[in-house]
Amino acid sequence: MKIKELPEKTLKRLIIYLKVLENLDKQNIDFISSEDLAKRCGVNSAQLRKDLSFVGSLGTKGVGYSIRSLKFRLKNFLGRTREWNLILGGVTPLGIFLLENTNLQKEGFYFLAAFDINEENIGKIYNGISVYSLDQLSYILNVIKVDIGVIATDENPHLYLKAFTDQKIKAILNLSKIPLFLEDPEIRIENFSFLIALTKLSYFLKEIKDEN
Amino acid sequence: MKIKELPEKTLKRLIIYLKVLENLDKQNIDFISSEDLAKRCGVNSAQLRKDLSFVGSLGTKGVGYSIRSLKFRLKNFLGRTREWNLILGGVTPLGIFLLENTNLQKEGFYFLAAFDINEENIGKIYNGISVYSLDQLSYILNVIKVDIGVIATDENPHLYLKAFTDQKIKAILNLSKIPLFLEDPEIRIENFSFLIALTKLSYFLKEIKDEN
C-alpha cells in the first residue's frame, strides 16, 4: 500500500499546502506552479514537488497543478474527506473553548462527549455536549464510536490517557503541559501546548539578543 | 558565540526534556541517567546526550545528571529564566482564553495589551488587560516593550502580522488557521493550530485503517 513511510516533516508540510490551497481556491485561482505555491508555503519548489510525489503524480508538465484537484487529492490523502469523532478529557477553560468552537466542526472534527473526574463538572452541557464521569467511559463507548481523544487538563493527564487507551482509542491529542509518551506504535499521541510554541520563540529571541 | 546552529528538532526535544525534568523535580528525585530520562521523553539515550551537548557538558560520568541543575541550565538556555512581554491580536474566544489563562503568567509570559480591528471589542478589559484599536499599536508601544505578538483570529491575520512586524516585533505566534510566512530571517513565526494537530492524527488513523 505505502511504498515508503511518509516523513513526519513531509506530513506537516502537506497540511500547510492543503490550507494554503484552500485559501487560493476561495480566490478563484485555477492553476498554480510548484514555484509559486512553494513561495506561499515558505519552502522551495523541489521540496514541494518531492513532498507531493508521496501523494501521487498530481501535476501537469509544462502547466502546473490544478488547485481544486490538488486540494481534493491532498484532503483525501490526509484523511480529511471524512468526519472524525472526538471526546474531551478534562472540562477546563481550554476544554470548554474546544467544545464551543464551531470551526473544528466545519472541518469535520466533532466532539461527541466530554469526561471529567471532578464531581462538580459532571452533568454539565456545553454546546449540546454532555460531561460524563470518566468512570462511565466504557459504558458510553458502547453507544458512540470515537476516533480521537483530546486531553485538556494539567491535573492527571495520565489518568485520561490510560482510560482512553484502555478503551482502544488509537489517537490522542494531548494539550496538557505534561508531554505524554507510549511505547505502543499502534497509538499516536500528538503533544501540543502553547508553552512549547512560546518557548521556541523565547529561545529565538534570546539568541538574537546574545548575538548583539 | 554559537558553535553550531541548533537544529529545530533538537530545540523541540530540549523543551520536552525541560518539562519532564520539572515534573521529576517536583517528585524530589535528585539524579537521573540519560537512559532513564530518555525513556520518559520518548527518545533514545544517545539522542538525548547529543541534544544536551548543544547546551554544554552537563552530566557527571558514571553518575548521570543532577535534575535540579540540568533543569536550570536548560531553562536558561531556552530563554526561560527571564520574563517575556506579549500582545494579543484578535479578541476571539481563543484570544480571551489566553488573556485569562494564568498558567502562561506562571511560566513567565505576560500579556500586556490586546488589539482588535472591530469597534465593539475596543475598550473591553479581560483579566486586567485592555483591548485597543490596532491603529493605536505604535502609540502603545511607546509605553510598553513587547517581545512576542500572538495572532488569534482567522479574520485578516495578515493585517495583524503586518502591524506587528512594522513595529519591529521579531517573534510571532500565529494561532490562526492560515499559515503565515515571511522571507525575513530576523522575524520568527510559529504557526500553530489545533487543526494541524488533528490532521496529523486523521492521517495516522486513515493509514492504520487502510492497512487492514
Next chain:
DNA sequence: AAGTGTGAACTTTTTCACAGCT
C-alpha cells in the same frame, strides 16, 4: 516554452560504540 517528477548528489540528523572520567 514551461514546468513536473525523480534519480543522484549533497546535507543534516540519528544512532552506534567506545574512550575517558568519577
Next chain:
DNA sequence: AGCTGTGAAAAAGTTCACACTT
C-alpha cells in the same frame, strides 16, 4: 563499574539538475 560525551558510521531528508510531457 557505570554512565557521559563525542567522533565516526548509518540513515534520513533536502536540493540539484535534467529528461520528459504537454
